[in-house]
Every structure is written in structure tokens, then in C-alpha cells.
Amino acid sequence: MELNxxxxxxxxxxxxxxxxxxxxxxAKVTPGIxxxxxxxxxxxxxxxxxxxxxxxxxxxxxAEVLHPVAAESFTLNVHQNSKIGxxxxxIKMHLKAVSEHETELSFxxxxxxxGLLARTGNRVMSGVANTLTKQFxxxxxxxxxxxxxx
Amino acid sequence: xxxxxIGKSVKRVEDKRFITxxxxxxxxxxxxxxxxxxxxxxxxxxxxxxxxxxxxxEAMQGVVTIMTGEEVGHYGVPCGWQVNFKNGxxxxxxxxxxxxxxxxxxxxxxxxxVVAETRELAQDAxxxxxxDYEVLSAITDASKAVLPGAPLVHDDVPNNICFDWEIGNxxxxxxxxxxxxxxxxxxxxxxxxxxxxxxxxxxxxxxxDNVYDKxxxxxxTQNPHLIRLLMCxxxxxxxxxxxxxxxxxxxxxFGSKIYHYTEEALVTLASKKIGRPVKWTETRSEAFQTDxxxxxxxxxxxxxxxxxxxxxGLRIKTFANLGAYLSTFGTAVPTYLHGTLxxxxxxxxxxxxDMTCVFTHTxxxxxxRGAGRPEATFLLERLVDLAALEMGVDPAELRLKNFIPAxxxxxxxxxxxxxxxxxxxxxxHSVLERGLEMLGYENFRKEQAEAAKTNKILGVGxxxxxxxxxxxxxxxxxxxxxxxxxxxxxxVRVQPTGKISVFTGAHSHGQGHxxxxxxxxxxxxxxxxxxxxxxHGDSDTVAFGMGTYGSRSLAVGGSAIVKSLDKIIExxxxxxxxxxxCSADDIEFKDGKFTVKGTDKSLSFGDIALTxxxxxxxxxxxxxxxxxxxxxxPTNFTYPFGCHIAVVxxxxxxxFTRVKRFIAVDDVGxxxxxxxxxxxxxxxxxxxxxxxxxxxxEFDENGQITNGSYMDYTMPRADDLPMFELDRQVTPCPHxxxxxKGAGEAGCIGSTPAVVNAVIDALWSAGHKVKDVRMPMxxxxxxxxxxxx
Numbered sequence: 024m025e026l027n028x029x030x031x032x033x034x035x036x037x038x039x040x041x042x043x044x045x046x047x048x049x050a051k052v053t054p055g056i057x058x059x060x061x062x063x064x065x066x067x068x069x070x071x072x073x074x075x076x077x078x079x080x081x082x083x084x085x086a087e088v089l090h091p092v093a094a095e096s097f098t099l100n101v102h103q104n105s106k107i108g109x110x111x112x113x114i115k116m117h118l119k120a121v122s123e124h125e126t127e128l129s130f131x132x133x134x135x136x137x138g139l140l141a142r143t144g145n146r147v148m149s150g151v152a153n154t155l156t157k158q159f160x161x162x163x164x165x166x167x168x169x170x171x172x173x
Numbered sequence: 174x175x176x177x178x179i180g181k182s183v184k185r186v187e188d189k190r191f192i193t194x195x196x197x198x199x200x201x202x203x204x205x206x207x208x209x210x211x212x213x214x215x216x217x218x219x220x221x222x223x224x225x226x227x228x229x230x231e232a233m234q235g236v237v238t239i240m241t242g243e244e245v246g247h248y249g250v251p252c253g254w255q256v257n258f259k260n261g262x263x264x265x266x267x268x269x270x271x272x273x274x275x276x277x278x279x280x281x282x283x284x285x286x287v288v289a290e291t292r293e294l295a296q297d298a299x300x301x302x303x304x305d306y307e308v309l310s311a312i313t314d315a316s317k318a319v320l321p322g323a324p325l326v327h328d329d330v331p332n333n334i335c336f337d338w339e340i341g342n343x344x345x346x347x348x349x350x351x352x353x354x355x356x357x358x359x360x361x362x363x364x365x366x367x368x369x370x371x372x373x374x375x376x377x378x379x380x381x382d383n384v385y386d387k388x389x390x391x392x393x394t395q396n397p398h399l400i401r402l403l404m405c406x407x408x409x410x411x412x413x414x415x416x417x418x419x420x421x422x423x424x425x426x427f428g429s430k431i432y433h434y435t436e437e438a439l440v441t442l443a444s445k446k447i448g449r450p451v452k453w454t455e456t457r458s459e460a461f462q463t464d465x466x467x468x469x470x471x472x473x474x475x476x477x478x479x480x481x482x483x484x485x486g487l488r489i490k491t492f493a494n495l496g497a498y499l500s501t502f503g504t505a506v507p508t509y510l511h512g513t514l515x516x517x518x519x520x521x522x523x524x525x526x527d528m529t530c531v532f533t534h535t536x537x538x539x540x541x542r543g544a545g546r547p548e549a550t551f552l553l554e555r556l557v558d559l560a561a562l563e564m565g566v567d568p569a570e571l572r573l574k575n576f577i578p579a580x581x582x583x584x585x586x587x588x589x590x591x592x593x594x595x596x597x598x599x600x601x602h603s604v605l606e607r608g609l610e611m612l613g614y615e616n617f618r619k620e621q622a623e624a625a626k627t628n629k630i631l632g633v634g635x636x637x638x639x640x641x642x643x644x645x646x647x648x649x650x651x652x653x654x655x656x657x658x659x660x661x662x663x664x665v666r667v668q669p670t671g672k673i674s675v676f677t678g679a680h681s682h683g684q685g686h687x688x689x690x691x692x693x694x695x696x697x698x699x700x701x702x703x704x705x706x707x708x709h710g711d712s713d714t715v716a717f718g719m720g721t722y723g724s725r726s727l728a729v730g731g732s733a734i735v736k737s738l739d740k741i742i743e744x745x746x747x748x749x750x751x752x753x754x755c756s757a758d759d760i761e762f763k764d765g766k767f768t769v770k771g772t773d774k775s776l777s778f779g780d781i782a783l784t785x786x787x788x789x790x791x792x793x794x795x796x797x798x799x800x801x802x803x804x805x806x807p808t809n810f811t812y813p814f815g816c817h818i819a820v821v822x823x824x825x826x827x828x829f830t831r832v833k834r835f836i837a838v839d840d841v842g843x844x845x846x847x848x849x850x851x852x853x854x855x856x857x858x859x860x861x862x863x864x865x866x867x868x869x870x871e872f873d874e875n876g877q878i879t880n881g882s883y884m885d886y887t888m889p890r891a892d893d894l895p896m897f898e899l900d901r902q903v904t905p906c907p908h909x910x911x912x913x914k915g916a917g918e919a920g921c922i923g924s925t926p927a928v929v930n931a932v933i934d935a936l937w938s939a940g941h942k943v944k945d946v947r948m949p950m951x952x953x954x955x956x957x958x959x960x961x962x
Contacts, residue, residue: 106300108216135875137280138216139458142881 024136024149026114029129030160034167036118039126040094042166043116052162054155055082065091071103078140078151080105094118099132108138128160175699175764178692182848183702187687196422199376199391200454207378208237210440210453211295213285213302214462215277218311218534218876219324222276222284222304230287230301235294238447239302240286242274245442250433251407252499255654256336256508256530264336267327267532269498271408271435271442276309278326278497279535280877281462283435288443288451311534311876315494316471318533326497326532333532335495335504340512340526340592341487347525350486354477358560364548365869365948366469366494368461368886369541373424375464376454379440383448387415390441394420395430395680396720399657401712403433403501409441420710423682427860428540429464430682431722432501461881466870467541469494470507470548476521476556482566484575486523487515489552493530496537503539504530509653510545510641510723516590517553518601518637518814519575524591534876540722542860542921543640550638554926558635559944562937568635568930569609576601576637582907587809594641596812597914598904604838605637608816611836611898617820625938628825631833632935636817636927642915643811643906644723660806661725662717663733665694665741667799669786671779673698673705676802678718679730680710684917685849686726692845693731693911697738698778699765716802724915727845728811728906735910736803744799745781751792752776752784811906811914815839817858817923821931825939828956830932832862832895837923840902842914850916851899857920858897863889865928869949887949 032039042048046067050059055073062068065088072081084103091097101112114132121127134152144151190196227239249268256264272283285302289295312318318326318333326333341347351357378391388411394400397420405413423430436453443451455463470491477486493507512526543550557575561568577588582598589595617633624631644650647658664676675694679686691705708714721730742762749767750757759770768775784791785799820834837854844850867887871879880886905912925948932950936943936958943958 135873135877137875137877141280141873141877141879142458142461142885144882144884145879146885 024134024152026112026134026152027131028156029127031121031125031127032160032163032167033125035124036094036120036126039118039128042163044088048166052159052166054158054162059086065089069101069103078144080107082110108136108140110140111135174762175696177696178702179696179845181692181846183688183692183846185685185688185849186691187681187685196424198373198422198424199378199393202378202391202421204378204380204450207450207452208288208290208447209292209295210286210288210443210451211292211299212283212436212453213287213299214459215280215282215284217277217306217308218280218313219309220277220306221309222274223307224305225285226303227285230298233294233298233301235290236298237288237290237449238443239288239298240272240439240443242270242272242284245272245439246270246274248408248438248442250435250438251403252504253403253501253656254505255656256338256504257654258336259339264504265327265330265334266499267330269435271439281459281536282497286439286443288447313533313535313872313876314471315469315492315531315533318531319492319529324534326534330532335499335530335532338508338528338530340508341515341524342591344525347486347488347523350523351475351477351488354485355480356478356560356564357475358556358563359473359475360556360559360944361473362555362945363947364468364470364472364551365864366538367467367541367864367868368870369427369429369464369467370460370888371425371427371429371464374455374457374460375430375434375436376452377437377440378450378452379442379444380450381444381448387417388441388445389417389419390437391419391421392437393423393430395423395426395682395722396718397680397710397712398678398715398718399720400433400437402657404438404441408433408438417711417713419712420680423680426682427542428467428544428722431720432465432539457883458881461878461886462536465500465503465537465539466496467538467544468548468864469538472552474552474556476560478560478564482564482571482574484519484521487521487525489515489526491526491528493528494533494535494538495530496535497532498537500537500539503537505655506540506545507548509650510540511549513592513594514546514549514639514641515553515592516594517550518572518577518639519553520577521591535872542857543918544723546640546918547861547922547925550636550922551926554636554638555929558930559933562933569605569614572605572635572637573602581904594810596639597809598907599639599812599814600840600902600904601637601814604814604816604840604902607838607900607902608818608836611838611900612818612820621938630823630825630935630939632821632823632931632933632938634819634821634927634930634932634934636923636930637815638817638923639812639814640724640918640922641810642724642813642918643728643807643909644725645810646808647806657719658806659719660804661719661730661733662715662802662804663730663737664716664802665734665737665800667741667782667785669783671700671704671782673700675705675707675734676715677707677709677730677734678715678720679726680718680721682721684721684726684853685846689727689845689849690731690734694734694738697735699763700778724813724917727911727913728909728915729805729807731911731913732807732909733803733805736805737801740801740803741799744795745778747792747795748781748784749776752790808908811842811909813839813841813914813916813919815919815923817927819924819927819931821928821935823932823935823955825959828952828954828959830866830950830952830955832866832893832928834898835862835895835924836898837920838900838902839916839919840904841916841919842906843903843912844901845911845913853916854899854920855897857918857922858924859889859894861921861924862894862928864925865948865950867893867949
């Protein structure tokens, strides 16, 4: 499944970068993630619970940040296992300053699913991915707003 | 003999229990102390197993035992048909282990089995098993799996080729015929993979009795004796007389329940290991992954014509997908059940099929309703219809010109094809002519021309098919590599009171044997149908049998019963002659009475039955009792044929295709129960139309099935189908006592190409001269075919 998109977030690239590299913030904004622990440098253990449409399950696995270039780009490698199938995703993330207080965050990559996840509801799966992405950016914005209030 | 039941639409006696929910299927059986199995399956199409850790699972509540490939991986299920390479080498036959221990080869490959007190506990424990997989790249397309560098399914099978094979005339002769042809129609197409979707999922119970040292396997199978033979002799090495296999009520098979599946042997082994019955029933999701799939051919085919429109040659190259492992008949389907049908109804003088059978990282492929014959019919009928469009001639005329002339197989000899078979009897022109008449062909073409100017275009598609049924003469199939005989067994036991118990090796899983067979017996003996009980599906009560597939039950199984009935009547006549003090030659048997010819002296069938069991006044040198068992091995296949015509309407704006009319004129030989034959045809048509418009297993690039549920895999529904317009013609089979040919697969064999041809015809009528729309012909695909390239 192809994953592509971009979103403009109201903060500087440096600020966005810091938030993306902070496991606590990431755990907060990523839909379904209940825990994100730093295992070693750039490697996180992730536990997620997702329920959207036909997809419902508890996922456990790793997320790895590869080739980080501060405030510019990194690649996210995710491998999640669950009873209903496994997901592997390889996503390139780019940060681009639109203005001093705005950053365009774009992503492009692929996700591979196996098991029941692959077999069932495939035609609605890209819709599920879109919903999750939208939620992610909405949460990110909320988090930015919350931080600004503090 | 009487004539009260044969040819009548007697209501099915088994339906009372089925439609009131009282059928007794394997999953309905609950045995004391029963345990439940769950099978942990691979989520990957191709992966090496680095490790399996089931320590946590083993300690979980309710878990009785866990089995892995370490314990049972040395057992494997066999293939029942050996096909050799063109050069004579034996086919590649890699093992198909009950549970894999090294690497998994398709999504759903079985890795471990957990047996627990309930199904839910077994599933919970299975999900706690930790398997470390090294995921490898997978290949699902047979035509690509043979290319250099493709991932190997079995490390010791080069290029994933199980075998290559050819049939027909020498290749050079066919090449020459094609080179001299006035017109050659060529077509590349995919006959897509189908999931069988029997209503009842597979279910098995293993039960080991340590008092009698006896195993019982309850199984949703189409052939209990064959399963016993395979499991005892080729899988577990168990003594056959200590194994009972029961196939109780079975909810549909369509071929998918012929094969010996690994889970049958697993529950048997597990039951012995733990000393308790073990039940396993698959989920629908597992059915999509593990019930043997059907079809899956990638084909390039060419048909050559002379200037007058006579077919001069047929040349085909096909890659057939066998899946990751060889299923029981997997190798026979694309070869002997397919290549041998490429004569079709035509006098084609030169035919050559070059077939390559290939392993891929997919579910095993085997017979699915029609098995090889739908693929042959699809190929021929697509080519003929396309050729007519290309040459600007009428598709019906083109067929009539090339049909084999009528022959009855009695006063005229059978028709020897160029692809090994000899057809028994046929009258091909008349089924097409009758179809055209029902269609109102001339009128239709006028209607079509009008519709071409609108947004709802019309098309008509023809398909004239032949199939080889009544499987099969043992010597013939033996010479072709079958590892079993394909006769059938029929035992008729007359009880002392004249009631009849018939034991048949054929197995009913929707076909209505309990009715059809009883109609035959009741008429032959001149007794009421209620006096006849048809018993099947239990290896301890039925002497032997080869089961039900290949439209064989009545032609082969019914003939075995008739042989036993003949013996009963012959013996009955001797008993009657003794009692009536005449010669047995003077006795005639009619309407349930043994009568001295030309007199009114007679004894009823019941009198004779009682005398046989209470032999006080009885011929010397004649054994008491009235109970005969017969083996019937047919001398040839049977060859039903027919004409299917589809009329479709396509919405030009959306590409949505509706089957507006469907006409089927079938010749299945003599008919015992017209209602049951109609039902078989209806069901087959729905499946065949389903392939054309709706169905198809799809894989992603990693070998994942992406439509393995009823949310994603489209099955035909009643509202997708028109009222079928059926008619029949009868050309009796000349070589079996009932003159029957078989009707189980006909609907599914003829219908698919009729629908595709109708869509292509509609597209051409609107100026879109495409050769093919890939099946299933979804609105998107049809719409795309109408857009400028």
C-alpha cells in the first residue's frame, strides 16, 4: 500500500524536528500508540491498539529512525506484529520550511501487510491509512497548540 | 422393471433434513472427552523459520498438546497422479509436510497445531507461540516463476518447474498448418484463480480407540475410502483395517473436498497421542488460504483458418499454476483433464498444447468444478468467437461449419480426437441450432444494432462445450499416470422383508444421490422408493469406493448398483423358477413380479426375498440370501456436451455488465431426475458466470491474498443472475447400462466463455475492437476497454 502526503504544521522546522524525535510526544500524537520506549539510539519499542472499520488489534513491534538529518529528513522503518497480521512500513519523511513559523512535513513510502490484515477489507485499508494520517497531524497540531499555551 | 420413477422430477428425499436444519455435518458431531485443535499458519508467503518458541503457549490454561514440524514434519501428504516431463523424467514431487519446520511456502502454510479443551483456548495459546521468520521474496504468477532469478518455492526444483508436458499432433505438423493458414486468431489471456467456497468449511475429527486399537476419522470429504487409502498407505502407515473413515453430511465440495488434506492426518495423529478425540474446523478465512484453489492458467493460444473458414490448426502455450505443493490431483487437472479436451466439438486436424506446470508461493491448485475442462472450453470458445469477429463471419455459422458430424457410437463409431480421447456419442449441430432458436437470433441482431446507438449496448456470446466425465476407465487413467483405479462399487442388500439397503462408494454432498439412486433401484425392482435406503460415506459399512467428482456418481456409481441389481434379479428368477416349478429361462421379471411367461403364475419380489432368507423350499446348489456387490469399471469416459448462450447489456457510462439472458441446451445423456439435473445446471451456471464477472483470488507482490473474505471476494448472488432458460437434448451414452453421461459440471464448463464472448461482442458492436477483457470483468475493466487507448 502506497503512503503519500504532506501537511503544513504551524511551527519551525527545528521545533517540529525536536517533537518528532521525542518518543513521549510521538506516542501522544500517533493514533493508537499506547507506549513508545527508546530501546537504543533511534530504535523504539512500540505498542499500539488500533480499531478502525474492519481493523482491530493490538500491535507490538519496533520503530526505527534511519538516516536522520537534523531538521531535514529521516526514514522511518516500522515493523509491527499482531494476532491479525503484521505490518512493515518504510517511510521517508521530509521537513521543509515554508516560513519561519510554518513547516511542510511530507512523507512517502510503502506499507506491507500480512495475514488477516492483508486478506480482509483491503479495499478500505487505504482509507484507514488516510484516517490515521489525518489524526496524526491533527494530534500534532493540538500538541503544538498545547505546548504554545504552556 | 417398472417405469414409475426414472425420468420424473421426484422431490429430493434428503432435503427434509437439510432444509429443516437437521443435516448432520462433521462439526455437529460431539464426542465424549473431545478436544479442539487450532492451527497456527504462516502470515507470509515465503519465509524461513528461524525458531519456534511455544513454551509460553504450552503452559497456558486448557492446552493439552502442541505439535510442530519437529514432531510430525516427516509425514507428508502425497500426490495421486504422476505426470512426466517431455523428456521422460519423472515430475518434481517435493514433500508436502503435515507441519513445516524449515520454511513456509504460502500464506496459510501450517506451522503448529495446538490442541486444547476448547477452540478458543487453543487459538489463544497458538497466538502466544513466537515464531521468528526471515521473510523472503515470493512469486505468485506461474509465467514469471519460471524466469531466471525468480525466488524458488522448493530449493531443489529448478525454475519452479514441476514438469513440462505436451499433447496432440507433432509440433512441427501444427507449426506447418499454422504457417499455411489464411487467418490466424491469437489471444493472450489469464484464466484466473478461483476459491472454491463450499458452504460448509472443512472439518475433521480424529478419534483413537485404545480398547480396539482403532482409528476413526470423521471428515468433510467427497471420497472417504480414498482418504483412508491415502492416509493409511502413503501418509501415516496405519493398517487400513484398523481405520474407519466417515464422511457424514457434507455441505458442498466442488472438488475442494476430494483431496487428502494435511489436517486429516494431523487430527488422527493427535488423537492417538493424547488418547482423546480431536476436532478441527476451519474458519472461512482459513478456507480462502488452504482449500485447494481452481484454474490459474496463463495462456497464449492461436487458431488457424483456411480461406473458407475451416479450422486448420490450434497451437497453445500455457503456464499452469500448481501452488506451493502438489495437491492430490493437482498434476492431472492441467494435463489429462485439460489437454485431452482441446479437440472440443471441432474437426481441427492439427492440435498442439505445450504445458508448463509451475510451483509458486500460493495455495495449492487442484480440481474445481469442471477441472481442466472449463479451461479448455474457455480457450476454444474464446478463440472461435474472436475469430468470427476478426474474419467478419457469424460466430454460430463458423461453429456449425467446423463441428464434428453427429454419431451415435452404436451404429457409427466413436470419434477419435487428436488429443487421445475417443468421444462416445454426440450430436453437436442440434444443440446450437436449438439454442439459436430459443435466442431468436435474427431478431437479437436487430435489437443489438439499435442498442449500439444508445448507452446500453448489447452483446451475445456463444459457448459450445464438451467434457469428459464418468471418471474413469482404470486402465486408461493408469496408463496416464493415475496412482489409483477409478471404478466404483455398488452393493445391493435385499433384506428378508424385501426392503433394500444400497451401499454406494459414491458420496453425496449436495448431488441428491439418496433420491436419484433410489429412483433407479425402485424402478429396476418394481418396488416403492420408500423401500430403498441409500447408504454412503462410511468405510466400515460400504465395502469400497472411489467417491464423487468428475460427474461420475451416476455414470460409474449408478452403473455398479445396476450390475448388482441384475445379479439380484437373475438369482431371484432361479428361486422363483424353483418355487413355480419351471425353468429360470421361462421367468420374466416385471413390475416387481417374477412371472412364468405366458401365464398368470407369479411371485412378488417380497416373496422371493423372504424365500432367499428362509430357504425351506429352495433350489439345490444355490446359496441362501440376496445380497450382491459389484465393481463397475467403465470402458470409456462419458462425453456430455451442449450450447450455452449469454446475452449481456453493458452500461457505457459505468462499464457495468448485466447478464440479461442465459440459454443453456445441454445433452447429458439419459436423465433420471430432471429437477435435480436442472438444479445442477443452475448451480454450475452461477459458478461459471461468477468466474466471468465477479470472482478471482488476488495476490499482492508479497504473495498475500488481498481478498480472502466475503467482504472482498465477490460471489455471484441470485440478483446478479437472470432466470435461466434451459432445454435438453438426449444422446444416450452407449457404454453404460443407464445411458447417462453426468451433469454435475456442465453448467460451470460451458458458461464462462459465453459471458466473456458476449461482452466482447457488445464492445465490438459499439466500435471497441478489443480482444479480451480480463476476468473477472468488473465494471472498471469493461469501462477501461471502452476508453480510447
